[in-house]
Amino acid sequence: MLNPLTDKIFDIILTKKVWQVHILASELINCGAVKSLDENPQRDLFKRNFLIMNALYQLQEQLLPQILLISTLHIELLEKSVTNPISHRTSLRDYYLDWQNYDTSTQEVDALLNDFWGQFEREYTKPTLTQEDYHALTSKWQLPNNYTLKELQKCWRQQALKHHPDKPDGCAIKFKQIKEEYEQLKNTAR
Known part of the structure; x- marks a missing residue:
């Protein structure tokens, strides 16, 4: 059909x-x-x-x-x-x-939605950073130990401009990696 x-x-x-x-x-x-x-x-x-x-x-x-x-x-x-x-x-x-x-029945729709949100949470919820990972990332990103969100955002924008896939020297894989790191670091910013 x-x-x-x-x-x-x-x-x-x-x-x-x-x-x-x-x-x-x-x-x-x-x-x-x-x-x-x-x-x-x-x-x-x-x-x-x-x-x-x-x-x-x-x-x-x-x-x-x-x-x-x-x-x-x-x-x-x-x-x-x-x-x-x-x-x-x-x-x-x-x-x-x-x-x-x-x-589909209302009960089946409810079950499907519950299953979807359960899978979503498992697949897309990132675990929190360990102390070791936190120190490694802040060092890699050249951030102070108690960085602010504003400091992190500035660093992220610089990295994003440098590695964006649309840039001549950009790399999609590197860009994705720094985006994931940025998302993790956002959770620990003051």
Whole structure:
């Protein structure tokens, strides 16, 4: 079954390389492509996300899997092909391509949302820094022991400008690493 949002989502994702599902959903709502789908707010959210993810996976099949990367929180339209980008998320892909899952009960939606937030917390919540890691990072970043958020932000901006992938000498891997370090150091700033 063809999803009525597929063409609209394709038009939208062409405007920017990287998207998140909630931002894509906002764009679809703002342009009037998605209206309320259920009286129950949880089921409305579920159905909206189902239609978006279904359309994305249909697009992925149409564009060749090497071009559209899809995960729960990250959608990226690649200009070059990559090797096997959908390897470990086939169950999620299969779920959203099965139209029988669209009309899910309120209890199942609640269970899915609880499972999602549990996975999100496990995957995206960074552990706190050990004393040893803290001292290693503050030394690497040339920060004083009791640095302020303002001092950290200044240091971060300098590092970001130096290593940003869009810069001639930039490096995406190094940029990602310093971004993660910055996020960790933000939690300990005064």
